Amino acid sequence: MAFSITILGNSSAKPTLNAHPSAQVVNLNEQYYLVDAGEGVQQQLIRRGINPLRLRAVFISHLHGDHTFGLFPLISTLGLMGKRTPLDIYAPAPMGEILDYHMRYFDSDLPYEVKWHEVRTTEHRIIMENSTLEVWSIPLRHRVPTAGYHFKEKQPGLNIDKFKITKHNLSIAQVVAAKRGEDITLEDGTVLPNAELTYTPYVARSYAYLSDTAFSARAAERVRGVDILYHEATYAKSEEQWAKGRGHSTTTEAARAAVKAEAGRLIIGHFSSRYKEHDTLVEECRAIFPNTDIATEGATFTIEERRP
Amino acid sequence: MAFSITILGNSSAKPTLNAHPSAQVVNLNEQYYLVDAGEGVQQQLIRRGINPLRLRAVFISHLHGDHTFGLFPLISTLGLMGKRTPLDIYAPAPMGEILDYHMRYFDSDLPYEVKWHEVRTTEHRIIMENSTLEVWSIPLRHRVPTAGYHFKEKQPGLNIDKFKITKHNLSIAQVVAAKRGEDITLEDGTVLPNAELTYTPYVARSYAYLSDTAFSARAAERVRGVDILYHEATYAKSEEQWAKGRGHSTTTEAARAAVKAEAGRLIIGHFSSRYKEHDTLVEECRAIFPNTDIATEGATFTIEERRP
Numbered sequence: 001m002a003f004s005i006t007i008l009g010n011s012s013a014k015p016t017l018n019a020h021p022s023a024q025v026v027n028l029n030e031q032y033y034l035v036d037a038g039e040g041v042q043q044q045l046i047r048r049g050i051n052p053l054r055l056r057a058v059f060i061s062h063l064h065g066d067h068t069f070g071l072f073p074l075i076s077t078l079g080l081m082g083k084r085t086p087l088d089i090y091a092p093a094p095m096g097e098i099l100d101y102h103m104r105y106f107d108s109d110l111p112y113e114v115k116w117h118e119v120r121t122t123e124h125r126i127i128m129e130n131s132t133l134e135v136w137s138i139p140l141r142h143r144v145p146t147a148g149y150h151f152k153e154k155q156p157g158l159n160i161d162k163f164k165i166t167k168h169n170l171s172i173a174q175v176v177a178a179k180r181g182e183d184i185t186l187e188d189g190t191v192l193p194n195a196e197l198t199y200t201p202y203v204a205r206s207y208a209y210l211s212d213t214a215f216s217a218r219a220a221e222r223v224r225g226v227d228i229l230y231h232e233a234t235y236a237k238s239e240e241q242w243a244k245g246r247g248h249s250t251t252t253e254a255a256r257a258a259v260k261a262e263a264g265r266l267i268i269g270h271f272s273s274r275y276k277e278h279d280t281l282v283e284e285c286r287a288i289f290p291n292t293d294i295a296t297e298g299a300t301f302t303i304e305e306r307r308p
Numbered sequence: 309m310a311f312s313i314t315i316l317g318n319s320s321a322k323p324t325l326n327a328h329p330s331a332q333v334v335n336l337n338e339q340y341y342l343v344d345a346g347e348g349v350q351q352q353l354i355r356r357g358i359n360p361l362r363l364r365a366v367f368i369s370h371l372h373g374d375h376t377f378g379l380f381p382l383i384s385t386l387g388l389m390g391k392r393t394p395l396d397i398y399a400p401a402p403m404g405e406i407l408d409y410h411m412r413y414f415d416s417d418l419p420y421e422v423k424w425h426e427v428r429t430t431e432h433r434i435i436m437e438n439s440t441l442e443v444w445s446i447p448l449r450h451r452v453p454t455a456g457y458h459f460k461e462k463q464p465g466l467n468i469d470k471f472k473i474t475k476h477n478l479s480i481a482q483v484v485a486a487k488r489g490e491d492i493t494l495e496d497g498t499v500l501p502n503a504e505l506t507y508t509p510y511v512a513r514s515y516a517y518l519s520d521t522a523f524s525a526r527a528a529e530r531v532r533g534v535d536i537l538y539h540e541a542t543y544a545k546s547e548e549q550w551a552k553g554r555g556h557s558t559t560t561e562a563a564r565a566a567v568k569a570e571a572g573r574l575i576i577g578h579f580s581s582r583y584k585e586h587d588t589l590v591e592e593c594r595a596i597f598p599n600t601d602i603a604t605e606g607a608t609f610t611i612e613e614r615r616p
Contacts (some may be wrong), residue, residue, distance in 0.1 A: 081322075
């Protein structure tokens with residue numbers, strides 16, 4: 001089952017010619033989730049071959065413009081595209097009020113419902129759940145109420161060992177029962193323990209988005225074991241005091257968060273426009289956490305299935 | 309003195325990969341005026357080498373998202389850039405309310421003032437004036453209240469014939485008086501009529517932006533003699549009924565407007581996303597009004613100075 005993250009934008013507030021502000025798409029089994037929505041996100045979706053109608057939900061970390069201004073044109077366009085199913089938007093307050101005024105002035109006749117779900121940025125809890133995914137809110141430390149998001153794949157269902165089906169001549173009903181985790185009793189009274197018949201196909205995967213935030217050991221601990229950690233690194237390591245004052249992180253702090261989280265991989269982004277190249281930034285991280293990469297616009301990061 | 313129009317975007321509401329929604333910059337003597345502000349306009353300004361801080365005013369034709377969504381990020385960025393002088397925004401109501409919401413939620417601490425000037429879309433009148441320029445509102449026919457804008461250069465000041473200065477040994481005071489249009493009396497009592505001393509360097513130029521609108525003979529008459537007419541041509545000529553129902557124009561109607569306006573040149577834009585190429589559209593116009601061009605994104609159209 002696919003689990004990947006495509007970067008639509010990685011820059012901070014001040015726009016530059018070739019960089020878009022924060023936005024990315026999480027793809028879990030061809031279900032698409034938009035995480036933040038900087039200006040231009042609808043065009044960026046098209047550029048990366050993702051039909052905006054395929055978005056299942058939108059998650060907004062906080063109500064700064066560089067994370068939200070692309071949401072409103074996207075809402076309008078989905079109307080023009082004839083969307084009929086609701087669009088779920090997870091965001092801190094007062095997004096509800098902002099959406100109300102957007103609807104009133106620009107989209108009073110949308111053909112679909114926009115459903116806002118308030119994210120309480122002080123709470124670490126499940127905010128969305130479906131058959132394959134849980135999304136948790138992670139309290140962050142920024143200048144305004146901000147949540148990170150932790151996408152946790154649910155433990156995949158049991159697979160049955162096909163050799164055992166043949167060997168014991170199992171019926172379809174018995175196979176279904178085994179996949180549910182039950183032991184199976186054969187006609188001769190023999191009991192086959194479930195563990196002998198089934199196996200977990202792969203370990204549940206996870207992805208965490210922690211941006212915008214000053215360094216938070218607590219947030220890192222809450223995503224412990226995450227496969228890919230996206231952590232903002234707005235500034236170079238030499239700018240620690242400046243970063244703290246702005247509610248942002250340095251490269252070093254992003255790397256420390258990855259160590260603390262025991263992450264499989266670190267992706268850094270949300271770079272200040274003062275940095276014309278990002279190689280130095282990623283090297284600063286790698287000195288502490290080697291498996292670091294830049295959240296290059298257009299890049300897709302895949303979390304492969306891993307056997308237990 | 310420069311008088312040019314640079315196209316930042318020419319597409320209608322539905323975004324496509326390579327086209328931005330409506331926005332353009334009018335440059336009169338290095339004073340820049342933004343006309344409409346579709347999503348991405350701030351990045352488009354940078355792409356065309358125009359520092360957003362140099363914008364003197366913004367003119368919004370109507371409150372559809374494809375003409376306005378770029379305004380709000382631009383307002384934020386001008387704050388980040390440290391703008392201190394007011395930004396004048398000319399737009400129909402209820403832009404004032406929308407700006408209030410924007411300020412409250414996203415830009416409560418801007419370092420400069422945003423001044424909204426209501427444009428009454430039923431009135432043909434001067435809405436802005438400075439030493440070189442008048443801007444007139446032109447009532448248009450769209451689904452919501454919409455104004456076109458007519459940029460009329462003021463009659464340039466008189467130039468004095470340098471040969472006459474030498475010949476009559478005119479003083480600086482006399483030269484200044486002549487440039488004001490006065491006759492000059494020499495020491496010997498000879499009166500030099502102003503017309504013998506001065507000349508008009510070039511004819512005042514003008515540009516009109518009529519979008520979005522159904523065909524309006526009235527609007528075309530109001531911009532009679534315009535040097536460059538930008539007229540929307542959302543649809544091909546075969547779509548006249550559809551265009552009318554949507555408050556838009558066809559290519560043929562744009563060309564008819566140019567004929568009616570006795571325009572020097574016609575530029576068409578605001579194309580529906582259904583048209584993958586625009587050569588056919590421009591040919592349909594040229595059959596009626598030969599001097600027609602496409603408002604290609606990134607193109608600059610210059611109005612040259614012309615002797616009286």
